[in-house]
Amino acid sequence: MKTILVTGSTGQLGNELLQLSHLEKDYRFEFVDRSQLNLASEESVRDFFTNKTSSDYLSIINAAAYTAVDLAEKxxxxxxLVNVDGPRNLAQYAKSIGAKLIHVSTDFVFDGNHSRPxxxxxLKNPISVYGKTKSDGEDSVLEVNPDSIILRTSWVYSQFGKNFFNTIARLSKEKESLRVVADQIGSPTWAGDLARVCFSAxxxxxxxxxxxxxxxxASWYDFAYEIVRAFGYHCEVIPIATEEYPTDAKRPxxxxxNxxxxxxxxEVQNVHWKERLYRLVEEVKGQKLT
Structure with missing residues (x-):
């Protein structure tokens, strides 16, 4: 049975890949976290892959990333280390054992000045440190291992971990109103659908x-409004401009x-973000979200 290695096993995507692995009986999945495989350490990566061959791994899904957008500015x-050096190290050893690398990246590699998808x-033109490191990580992967897949996605959320979905769900239950940015536009993506895409790749x-x-x-306001509505909470969502919610990092x-x-x-079926959101809320209602 062929094995797919998943890094970043404790994150949103890693958790969804773990759920998916229970359903895919034709492949074996191996999940590792930073304590088992520190991608930022070339020594750790080398030690992990010592004596590994293409018969050990069909492919590697890199779900590990530094995603603290504002903290990255400081x-x-x-x-x-995590977004550039780590992917480069992984790409080198994936190539050495003949395994395909799936590296997950972000819409933040773009500056947001377009008016079409x-x-x-x-042309990439990141406007934050986080976006720049993700862009450099893409380049390092393809330079070392051109047979890799770079999978860019956006606004990832799930019931696992710290993310916009869980934050809004928690705050809207506690507060009478929320002020949410309405002039940043993107596409929310459920991590479970992203997991299926990573597997297909x-x-x-x-x-x-x-x-x-x-x-x-959607805007962040649109996304928040639908989260509150889906849970049935009586919390007013108020649209505001980016200038009214200053952050350390610029966002597109x-x-x-596209x-x-x-x-x-x-051949992966995709759905509208609203449909996916409402399905997820029905699944997690009554559960304690993180």
Whole structure:
């Protein structure tokens, strides 16, 4: 049985891949966290892959990342270790054992100045340290191992971990009103759907850059409003401008991804973000969210 290695096993995507692994009986999954495989340490990566061959791993899904967008502005070094050095180390050893690497990236590699969805070939121009490290990580992976897949996605959420969905669900239960930015536009993506896409990529013979998110577009205000509505909470969601909610890192004003290339290549059913959100809320109602 062929094995798929998953790094970043404790994160949103890692947890969803773990759920998926219980359903996929034709492949074996191996999950590792930072304590088992520290991607930022070349020594750790080398030790992990010592004596490993292509018969050990069909592919590797890199779900590990430094995602603290604002903190990265003050701690560039840590962000670079995880988002640039880590993927480069992993790409080198994936190539050495003949395993395909699936590296997950972000819409934040773009500056947000477009008014139409971004294509895979559009010029990258990140406006934050986080975005710059993710962009450099993409480049380092493809430079070392061109047969890899870079999978860019956006606004990832799930019931696991710290994310916008869980934060809004918690706060809207506690507060009478929430002020949420309404002039940043993107596409919310459920981590469970992203996990299925990563799996499809991992067993494919494809390479290069692909974009995936759930269908449709939204502002953070739109997303928050629908979360509150789906849970049935009586909390007013108030739209505000980015200038009214200052952050250390700049965010793209528009970062919708064009998924046409993905649709033509992978046979994975996709749904509108609202449909996916309401399905998820029905599943998690009554559960304690993190």
């Amino acid at each position: 701690d560039k070094h840590s962000a670079e 971004y294509n895979e070939t559009d 991992a067993i494919s013979d494809q390479s290069g850059i692909f974009h995936f998110s759930n269908e449709g577009v 004003a528009y970062s919708v991804l 998924k046409q290339k993905f649709r033509k290549t992978f």
